[in-house]
Amino acid sequence: MSYTEIEGIEGEEGNFTVRLLRKPRYVLEHRCTGCRNCVDHCPVEIPDVFNQKLSKEKAIHIYFSQAIPLICYIDPEYCLYLKEGKCGICADICRNSAIDFGQVPQREEVKVGAVVLSMGFDPYDPSVRPEWGYGRLANVISSMDFERITSSTGPYSGEILRPSDLKHPHKVAWIQCVGSRQVYEGSKSYCSAVCCTYTQKQVILMKIHNPEAECVVFHNDIRAFSKGFERFFERTESLPGVRFIRAYPQVVGEDPVSKNVILRYVTPEGKLVEEDFDLVVLSVGLLPPSGIDKVASELGIELNEYGFCKTNPFDFVEATKPGVFVSGSFIAPSDIPEAVYTASGAASKCGRLLGYRRNKLTVPKQYPPEREVVEEEPRVGVFVCHCGANIGKVVSVPSLVEEALKLPYVVHAEEDLFWCSTSGTKRIMEVxxxxxxxxxxxxxxxxxxxxxxxxxxxxxxxxxxxLVDMANIREHCTWVHPLEGEAAYEKAKELIKMSLARALLLEPLELYEIPIDKRALVVGGGISGMTCALDLAEQGHEVWLVEKERELGGMARRIYWTLEGEDVQGFLRDLIDRVYRHPLIHVLTEAKIIETSGYLGNFVTKVQSGGTVYEIKHGVTILATGAVEYRPTEYLYGKDPRVVTALEFEELLAKRDQKVLEAENVVMIQCVGSRSKERNYCSRICCGETMKNALKLKELNPNCNIYVLYRDMRTYGFKEDLYRKAADLGVVFIRFEPEQQPVVEQVQGAAERALRVRVRDHVLGEEVEIGVDLVVLAAGVVPAPDNQELSEQFKVPLDEDGFFKEAHVKLRPVDFGTEGIFLCGMAHYPKYIQEAIAQAHGASGRAMTILSKEKEVSSGIVCFVDEGRCMGCGACAEVCTYGAILMEETKRGKKPKVIPVLCKGCGLCNSECPTGAIQVKHFKDEQILAEIDVLMASDEELKDIIDKKIKQNKGAKAA
Amino acid sequence: MERQSLLWFFRRYQHYDVLVAGGGISGVQAALDLANAGFKVLMVDRRPSIGGHMAQLDKTFPTLDCSI
Amino acid sequence: MSGVSRLQYPTDLRIIRVMCAGRVDLKHIFYAFSKGVDGVLIVGCRLNECKFITEGNYHALNVALLSKRIMEHIGLDPRRLWIEFMSSADGVLFAETVKKMVKTVRELGPIGNGKVKERLDEVMRLIPYIKIATREKLRVKLTDPSKWEEHFTKEEIEDLFKNVPSYWIDPEECRACMACLRRCPVGAIDGGKKLIHVIRQEECIKCGTCAEVCRFGAVKKLVGQPVPPPPPEDMRTVKKAAEA
Known part of the structure; x- marks a missing residue:
């Protein structure tokens, strides 16, 4: 239900009553076909909210051109009829009587078992601080405005223009942290986590649109902490004409003539500069959704101090009320992949809660048995649509119907105002x-x-x-040729002819089904793997949990506290205990995968553990194999016992080691083994972990001097507060450039050889020497050494850094391209414990979409092989990225075998096949070529050509 | 009598397994995963269309894919 | 998106839907030209934006680059073939592309039925051979646009056409074992028990399967020389029978 507010939720998990308020659209949903005739005729222009008010819309309109549902609504604030009782043109125009000015808000109550809150965020509104000039200076825009401007559906059709004079801007500035990190007055304390990288994206888009453009980004720390972001940053930074300046500019005003915006800032060298720009983009942060306080109290959930959803400290997807789960940016400002996997995670949590009622409320639609048609003489029905006035206004639909009746094998042709309407589809069924x-x-x-x-x-x-084909005479004809009636009519006729030719060659296709083995294999017994195993087992599935070490726990065995101070060891003990006690989980330790084969729903994996080889059959596989800590070779690590890694230091802290309690000076060095040439990625967690350790050290040993040597402090999200707290407690932060790495050295001559750190301080502009008792290296996270072997065994790819590569970095963060295999935790990329847990829930949520079914049904549009025509070259199997084609030995040499459920119907194999032996059903060569044939044929030839094609098609089938 | 009140109960309310509040990328994903796992889902969005903020983005980083 | 935005473009275009640009086959392109279509436009998703893992658009790119070279070779103006990558939101780009393309093709005029038609039919026959010969290159992911132009060179295509092989069964060597006959993907081999096998040259697609499966080395690959005529029908009894 769109355009609906939630007014309240009562009850408890398993049995909630939700009160909903449906706002009036003044348009009947079931009648509106999205034809937009009314929009064309509406006289009232209003600012287009979807386009950030940069362009105009009508008072009746569709929210945006690809909206779902694709139906109109009337903005009552502007509609003349609703305000003054005048006009009403839309109601006259609408051919389907979909306008209903009498609609009123409707209250409705529904019963649900669980609730998922995916309320998202609101972008920070910079107009609340007049000093930005937003709304006052035409050429100061927000980053959301910029998004709409670059979009081809945006206000300027994808041309980057500036609002004041609609000219191409050449010099553009972005200002970071607007609304975030308490950088400017009135900002939130947290880091919005996504702005650094979206700004870089916008810079790249700007450069694509205008390669000559001069782009300046005024920034604080660059927080490129996610997968692929470091390289993305480098790519942006290295573009010609792009400058990154570490400064906090102020908007001084605009040039009265050119309307350029003047910024004033202090360079890192301490110089005060005024510079003017054609366009200034404010990189605005993320706020909790507006009005959330009220909603939260109605829902009975708590919010955290920042106004986002308060969650279980270990489990982000749980809100404070049982049965209410949360996903996406409502947890904390976050990027798309987090939004996706927390969503799958919330789904998994609902599954654990409501497993007992799965498939109870959903009723599959019943269809009549299918008639055999292959041997019948073709009998075609042509249904031509007016689409309100969309088609009928340009071409004569009745004549098209008449012409269609003259075509071979057409036994019925008919027109309707809207064939897609309920009555239209019913009529087609009847005919x-x-x-x-x-x-x-x-x-x-x-x-x-x-x-x-x-x-x-x-x-x-x-x-x-x-057995249906659509001739697109709207988008491909009347909409794009509205002024050429004659030519458009001819074109429409031809499109119908082409469609007919194709339709005649269409064949009934069966849907493929494969049974699903209900068991799961989870590789890796760390926190991610165990979480995932428990999720699946709780939903009634047998799980094999395979761990290569002797004990479960993985990397978490070496972590004592979370950043928020929660006890990790206690949590881990409890988790391990629950895993071992669960009757459906089989744990294999000191285990090794020997081989694995099969596909979605039907995998077989051999695992060796304790001298026994287990042959495990399973329907899904989850890789949660984790990662390892980098072993530094730099900064005297391993040569001087006073140099330790962050994890080693955490252990010293946990044991209240004397070295820690008595230390006077401790230096912490960031980015050890990360963000380097060999490992060109950010390990994401080290900055936060360092803050955690620094604060713990301050707590145990308040007099200790702590120096953190860093490149960019990447305490994203709410972790920013830890950074601020550390600074407040006197932790000294010294930034260094990668070209001027700090030096750790032993001072010769002293009795007990003292340890000294030298670093160039960029603020002071001089070298600093610190005598230290301990050096803590924030050693990065590196991929597990056996990733390569696993990747070959499971036939899933690794990325360039050696972590596993998901199907899509944004939209499918826990899936692999190969169906039935999922990933989570550090195997994917470094992440905090809570993130790993959420991602593990995500992987189990995705896995449950398979395991909950008895069988998987796939589209009929898949490849098939005519073995007689096959020369056995194997080209098809090599290009298939889905592993849907296997080469099998037959009497007549190797021949491909298609696994229909894995086939996506892309047809790449078809294009590669030299002889046309492998073809995609529904898009076979003959079906495609027939369209060309009839297009080029004269009316007299038409029947002959079509007959020939049908005969050929039948012949090919018989062979 | 009990049967009667039960009937009334089922007529009075529409029944779903899960309510998903918000139709952005996260809500859509949650709803899809739930529906694919055999649950009846009601998705509610306060805007006239689902899609959330992601529908407004031109491209997404780092792959520069278009959002829709 | 052109439609939704009501952007206008010339009426000369007919769109044929495929599920992925990677489905566009060499065969489709040359078939269209041979049937008298004056211009072909391939539209795929933006490069590097495949929503799946297929990346068929890169394949389509290679097919287009190869086709252009072949067109050049047979005297068909390569400007009749266009490829453009766009998303579903790129209405403006689509309309502009069609406008530009129609203008170009109009200037080039109708394709005609002359010599080019003959050469096109020849290309159609050779497609299996071309696909096999260029297979590796068709799979390359050409991320660097500066490499597109030279991915297939003029010389390469000339060589390709110069070296079209013919397969011929040496009547002296054939032992009528039926292996090639059974395995020929297009059924272009005549023969029978104790009868010398003969390849019907006009139907042969030059895939070389026969040569691969012949255990006696009777199938010869001939390049740049005429194919000897088959023995007359009444003289086709094999001299050496196949060993069991």
Whole structure:
């Protein structure tokens, strides 16, 4: 339900009552077809909210062009009829009587078992601080405005123009941390975590649009802490004409003539500079969703001190009220992959809670049995749509119907105002039945919107759903040729002809089913692996948990506290205990994967453990193999016992070691083994861990002097407060450049050879020498050494740094390209314990979408092999990135075998195949070429050509 | 009598397994995963369309993919 | 998106839907030209933005680059073939591309039915051979646009066409074992028990499967020389029978 507010939730987990308020759209959802005729005729222009008010919309409009649902709504604030009772043009125009000015807000109550809060965030509004000039100076815009400006659906159709004069800006500045990190007055204390990288993206887009552009980014620390971000930063920084300046500028004003914006800032060298820019972009931070306080109290959940959702300290996806889960930026400002995996994680949590009622409320739709049509003489129905006035206004629909009836094998043609409407789809179903149609052409809009609708209606009519083809005479014709009626009509006729040719060659396709083995294999017994195993076991699935070490726990065995001060060891003991006690979890320690084979739902893996080889059958695989701490070779590590890694130091802290309690000077060096040439990524957690250790050290030994030598402090999100707290407690932060690494050395001559650190301080501009008792190296996280072997065994890729590579870095963060295999935890990238737990829930949530089913059903559009035509070259199997084609030995040499459920129907194999032996169903060469044939054929030739094609097609099938 | 009140109960309310509040990328993902795992889901968004902020973004980093 | 935004472009375009640009086959392109289509436009997703892991758009790019070189070779103006990468939101780009393309193709005029048509039919016949010969290069991911131009060179394509092989069964060596006959993917081999096998040259797709499966080395690959005529029908009894 869109355009609906939640007014309140009562009850408890398993049985909530939710009160909803549906706001009036003044448009009947079931009648509006999204044709936009009303929008064209509406006389009232209003600012387009979706385009950040940079462009105009009408009072009746669709929220944005790809909106879901794709239906109109009326803004009552502007509508003349709703305000003054005048106008009402839209109601007259609408051919489907979808306008209803009488709508009122409707209250509704529903019962649910669990709630997932994915309320997102609001961008910081810089107009609350007048000093930014936002809203006052035309050429000061927010980063959200910039997003809309670069978008091809945005206010300037994708041209980057500045608002004041709609000219291309050449000199553009971005100001970071607007609204975040208490950098400027009125800002939030936390770091919004996403702005550094989105700004870099915007700089790159700016440079793509205008390679000559001069771009300046005024920044604090650059926080490129996620997968691939460090390289992305380098790429941005190395572009010509791009400057990154560590400074906090002020908006002075604008040039009255040119409207350029003047910024004043102090350079890192201490010089005061005024510089003017064509356009200034404020990189605004993320705020909790507006009005959340009220919502939270109605929902009965607590918020944290920042106004985001208060969560379980170990488990981000749990809100404070049982049965209420949370995902995305409502947990904390976060990026898209976090939003995706926390969502899957919340889904998994709901599954644990509501497993007993799975599949109870969902009822699969019943279809009549399918008629056999292959041997029948073709009988085609052509359904031509007016689409309100969208099509009918430009071309004559009745004549198209008349022409269609003249085409070979067409036994029925009909027009309708909207074939996609409920009555239209029902009519198609009836005609299919009555006239015994066995092929259907719908000449209407793009198959992207309504193909599934029509597939469903012919299926209801009793024939296979793949026997329909759509001729797109709207997007491809009347919408783009509105002024060329004659030519558009001819084109529409041809499009119908092409579609007919294709339809005649379409074949009924079966949906493929494979049984799903309900068991799971989890590789890696760290926190991620155990969390994932428990999730699945709690939902009733047998899990094999395989760990290569003797004990479960992984990296967490060496961690004592979380950043927030929670006891990790206690948590870990409890987790291990629950894993061992769960009757459905089989733990194999000191285990090694010997080999693995199979595919989604049907894997077989051999695991050796304690002298026994287990052959495990499982439906899904989860890789949670973790990562390891970098072993430094620099800064005298291993040569002087006073140089330790952060994890070693944490252990000293935990044991209250004398070395720590008596230390007078401690230096902590960041980025050891990270952000280097060999490992060009940020290890993400070291800055936060260092803050944690520094604060702990201050607590145990308040008089100790702590120096943190860093490059960029990357305490993103709420961790920023730890950084501030450390600074307040007197921890000294010294920034160094990668070219001028600190030096750790033993001072010769002293009785007990003293340890000394030298570093160039960039603020003072001189070298500092510190005599120290301990040096703590923030050693980075490096991929586990056996990743390579696992990647080959499971046929899943590694990224350039050696971590596992997910299917899509943003949208599918816990999936692999190969279906049925998932990843989580540090195997993916370095991350904090809570992040790993959330991601583990995410992996189990994704796995449950498979394990909860008895069988997996896949599309009928898959490849098939004509073995007779196959020369056995294996090209198809080599190009298939989904592993859907296996080469198998037959009597006539090696031949490919397609695993239909894995096939995505992309047809790459088809294009590679020299002989056309492997083809994608529904997009076979003949089906594609037939469209070209009829396009180029004269009316007289048409029937012959079509007959020839049908014969060929049948012949090929018989062979 | 009990049967009657039960019937009333089921008529009075629409029943779902899970309510997903918010139709941004996170809400959509949660709803899809839940529905694919056999649950009946009600997704509620206060805007006229789902999609959230991500629909407003032109491209996403670091791959520069288009958002929609 | 052009549609939704009501952007206008010339009416000369007909769109054929495929599920992925990688599905666009050499065969489709040359078939269209041979049927008299004056210009072909391939539209794929933006490079590096594959929503799946297929990256068929890079494959389409290679197919287009190769096709352009072949077109050049047979005297068909390569400006008749266009490839553009765009997202579903790129309505403006699409409309602009179509406008530019239609203008170019109009200037070039109709493709005609002359000599080019003959050469196109020849290319159609050779597609299996071309696909096999260029297989490795068709799979390369050309991330650097400066390398596109020279990915396939003119000389390379000339060589490709100069070295078109013919497969011929030496009647002296053939032992009528039926192996090649059974394995020919297009059924272009005549023969039978104790009958010398003969390849029907006009149907042969030059894949070389016959040569690969012949245990007696009877199938010869001939390059740059004429194919000897087959023995007359009445003289096809094998001299050496296949050993069991």
């Amino acid at each position: 299919v039945k009555e006239k015994g149609l066995n092929r259907v052409v719908v000449a209407a809009c793009t198959p992207k919107t309504h193909e599934p609708t029509f597939m469903d209606s012919i299926r209801m009519g009793g024939i296979n759903m793949y």
